[in-house]
Amino acid sequence: MTTAGRPAAPIFALGGGVVAPTTANVFGVVSMVFWSITLIVSAKYLMFILRADNDGEGGILSLAHLAHRNVKHGGRRHKLVLILGVFGGSLFFGDSLITPAISVLSAVEGLDVAVPGSTHLVVPISAAIIVLLFAVQRFGTHHVGRFFGPVMVVWFLTLGILGLVHVVADPIVLTALSPHHGLLFVVQHPGIAFVAMGAIVLAITGAEALYADMGHFGRVPIVWAWFALVFPCLTLNYLGQAQLIMRDSHEIANPFFHLAPAWAQLPLVVLATLATIIASQAVISGAFSVARQAERLSYLPRLTVRQTSEQEGGQIYIPVVNWLLFAGVLLLLLLFRASERLATAYGVAVTLDLLLTTSLFCVYAVAALKWKRWQIALFLVFFGSVELAFFSANIVKVVHGGWLPLLVAATVATVMTTWARGRERVTARREKLEGPLTQFLDEIHGDAKILRVPGTAVFLHPNKTTCPLALRENVQFNRVVHDETYIVSTQAVNVPHVPDDERVVIDDLGDPYDHVLHITLRYGFSDPQDVPAGLQVARDEGIDLDLRTVTYFLSRITVHPSDRPGMGTVRKRLFGVLARNAADPTEYFSLPIGRTVVLGARINF
Structure with missing residues (x-):
């Protein structure tokens, strides 16, 4: 809703009328917008x-990984890009909490204009819309998508x-467009002007969404839709x-x-509500996509991801993300109870997103596009300076609600970095227990006590250098090896x-005749990792x-914090909680439950 023409009211209502609705002031504000x-x-x-x-995909996380x-690996910029990318992705979840709440509230608040005296209904109606919006997520976005185009065309034409x-x-009033x-x-x-x-800045809150939605619509359609319609x-x-405010200053409250x-x-309120539901749906879907990207890039544990469309790979539903967002959005709606109050929190998140995108693009422009220093300087003068001014104007709102998206971003960033660091440590410990794969295969090849049994076994394992614990345990305790053995790794590209x-x-692992092969299955960060x-x-x-007779083997690792250095006690406990609540690998890799065997081991880290 903030991109639908609503910034004038909060500007001229600031401080009980700090910005007086004179012709010069109104023209000045419209020109700045x-x-x-x-x-x-x-x-x-x-x-x-x-x-x-990034192969058609947009968004700050895609930009971070492009950069x-x-x-250069290992350099300062390499580390900086990782930090900016993690924080940018984390900040997106803060935006995902605020956007549905402020959008729905701002639309329903129009009810008090159409039906005076209905202010007390705004929050209950908004809450009902939020409940319904998140409840239908599990059915997929394609139902809403059928109406997306027509409703939004009608909305912008209106x-x-x-x-x-x-x-x-x-x-x-047309002269207000002059920059002077x-x-x-x-x-x-x-x-x-600073205030x-x-x-x-609320007028440009949809900018990052244009970039994030590029994977769904493509750059050319977005450009055409923007310049031809929006x-x-x-x-x-x-x-x-602007003309309305100058004609009648009493309309300042909701022009x-x-x-x-x-x-x-009243029909306009209904249309605005439909538009905000679609906008909120886009943000929620974006949160699902960002969460899956973060998981594929090893910043989050495995998540239960449900494909909601047989035709569109990007249409997914992640239950844990959906219900965490729902709880957060509903809490914000009940606490703030007005879009104008939420706007103070929104500005900080938006301006930080703008600055992070600019910074990451500059790194990408230097490294990939080979921009010169003067080109980067011009880019920063034209865009970075404006965004820095917006950020400075909003940073003073931190104590009035702007702390909220920063707190959410800091929490999510802590979770992401803790998982990445803990995963590195656990992986190092696990590889020591597993031992070299080729050495293990040589040992069992020359051991006459190990029997070959008919059938096909598939062992899921992250690499081809170490031996799957499930394979080692199966040989050690059962003393058997299947006639056909496949070690399967999934690779997130x-x-x-x-x-x-x-x-x-x-890869035949150096011996094409021992009936042991390694298979790498490569998946993009928007592909479901369906192993069968x-x-x-x-x-x-x-x-x-024969996929109908394959037996799948999983190595289940149980982690326990120890006194080993490298991670703090609190972060070790957090990693343990994340590991225990990770998605079931049987469901995650779409394995048949009746033909999947799980063998476990304990690792202290």
Whole structure:
């Protein structure tokens, strides 16, 4: 909703009327809004950021790994990119909590304009919408997706028409688009302009969403939709609000809904609510995608991921993320109870996202695009300086709610870095227990006491250098090896999708006759890691195995914190909690439960 033409009200309501609704002030604010959108969205994102796509996928996490892939390994920039990427991804979850709450509240608050005296219904109706929104997530987004395009086209056309009516009534308001009005406002009222920037930033809150949604729509459709529909309609709506405020200062409280005639205000509330539900759905789906990307990049434990569409690989549902977001969004709605109060928390998160994206793009531009220093300097002058001004104007709101997204980001970043660090330590300990794979195969090959039994065994294991604990345990206690033995590793590739013809890598481990093969199944961070489906691809490439009779073996590791140095006690306990609550690998890898054997081991770290 913040990108739908609502920033004027909080700007002119600041401090009980600090920004007086004079013609000069209104023109100055509208000019600042228009040129902020032009610079940050139209120029920075559509001309530069959207060109930094990771095989078609966008978003700050994709940008971070594009930069990470191109910088020198082990250098300062390499570490910096990792830090920025983790914090940027963490900050996205803070945005994902605030966006549905502020969007739904801002739409339903229009009810008090259409039906005076209904203020007490805003929170209950908003809460009901939030409950319904999260409850239907498990059914998938394709149902909402059918109405996404038509509803949003109607929505933006409505914005444009509402604004156009008022612009035609007073065309002089068009001159507010001149940049000199914004510059005069800043020069003549620097203090007021600085405070106003804290609200103006809400006009560009959808910028990061454009980038994150690139994988769903593609860069060209986004650019066309923005310049042909969204940008002109938003501009007309802001101009219409400006004309309304100048004509009647009593409309300051809620100029957006007052743009419509009385008979159309209630339908406008309904349409706004539908638009915010779609916008919230996009953010929730984005949270699912970011969580799966983080998991594939070893920053989160295995998550239970359910595919909700047979045609679209990106349509997924992650129960734990959904219900954590639901609890957080509902809590925010009940605590803040007004979109204007939530806006103070929102600005800090948005401006930090903008600065992180700019910083990561600069690293990427130097490493991959070979930009010169003067090009980076110009980029920072035009975009970084504006975003830094927005951030400075919002940082003063930290004590008034801006701490919320920072706290969420810090918590998620702690979880992500703890898991990454703990996983490194546990992996090192596990590899010592497993021992070299080739040495183990040589030992069992020459041991006459170990029997060959008919059948096919698949051992899931993260690499081909060490021996799967399940294989070692099976040989040690049962003294048998299956006639056909496959060690299968899944590899997360830093691309969204891996085609089937690049899915499988086969290695005979130096002996093509011992009936032991290693198979690597490669998956992009948006691909479900379905091992039987991957083995079917291997079978199609000539591997002789009958998937109906395969027995799958898993090595289950139980971790226990110890007094070993390298991690603090609290972080060790947190890692233990995360490990115990990781998704069941049988379900995660889509293994048949009736033909899966789990053998375990304990590791102290």
